[in-house]
Amino acid sequence: MSRPRKTIVTFGTFDVFHIGHLNILKRAAALGDRLIVGVSSDRLNIEKKGRAPVYPEAERLEIVLQMKPVTSVFVEDSLELKAQYLRDQGADILVMGDDWAGKFDHLSSVCKVVYLPRTEGVSTTQTIHKIKTYD
Ligand code: CTP
Numbered sequence: 001m002s003r004p005r006k007t008i009v010t011f012g013t014f015d016v017f018h019i020g021h022l023n024i025l026k027r028a029a030a031l032g033d034r035l036i037v038g039v040s041s042d043r044l045n046i047e048k049k050g051r052a053p054v055y056p057e058a059e060r061l062e063i064v065l066q067m068k069p070v071t072s073v074f075v076e077d078s079l080e081l082k083a084q085y086l087r088d089q090g091a092d093i094l095v096m097g098d099d100w101a102g103k104f105d106h107l108s109s110v111c112k113v114v115y116l117p118r119t120e121g122v123s124t125t126q127t128i129h130k131i132k133t134y135d
Contacts, residue, residue, distance in 0.1 A: 006032035009091040009111075011076050013040040014064050015053035016127050020119035022067065027116050028095040029069035036089045037064050038076035048079070054128065086110045 010028045014021050029035040042057045065073045091111040096104055098115040107113055
């Protein structure tokens with residue numbers, strides 16, 4: 001008998017896509033059979049970070065979708081709806097970067113929650129700063 005497919009779900013803005021983003025997608029995908037990514041909407045990003053992303057959500061969704069480890073994407077428009085999104089997507093495991101360590105433990109009633117280490121030395125904020133101050 002074939003074993004059931006394991007579905008991994010992760011979330012993020014994935015703006016100005018960089019190697020840290022790719023690394024977490026690769027590591028998340030390696031935990032199961034398919035990886036579904038909730039990409040934050042422009043609206044949610046403004047609410048969360050106080051600024052619009054550099055790349056609009058339609059482009060961020062397309063970039064993430066075309067990454068080899070990714071099976072499908074959806075728009076995350078509310079932080080409060082995480083449990084609902086996980087149920088809707090049939091998640092077996094929620095993967096988050098360890099910058100969120102402990103913050104999503106309450107979702108373990110919905111699925112397993114795993115925090116993976118961030119890639120050192122790179123972030124979207126840092127990249128934007130670097131470009132701004134480039135001479
Ligand atoms: N991530 C990672 N390593 C990095 C940067 C991000 O593993 N160096 C992970 C985050 O933990 C998250 C996902 O990539 O699970 C999407 O993160 P996001 O917030 O979109 O990227 P950041 O580069 O952290 O963006 P910002 O600087 O705007 O906070």
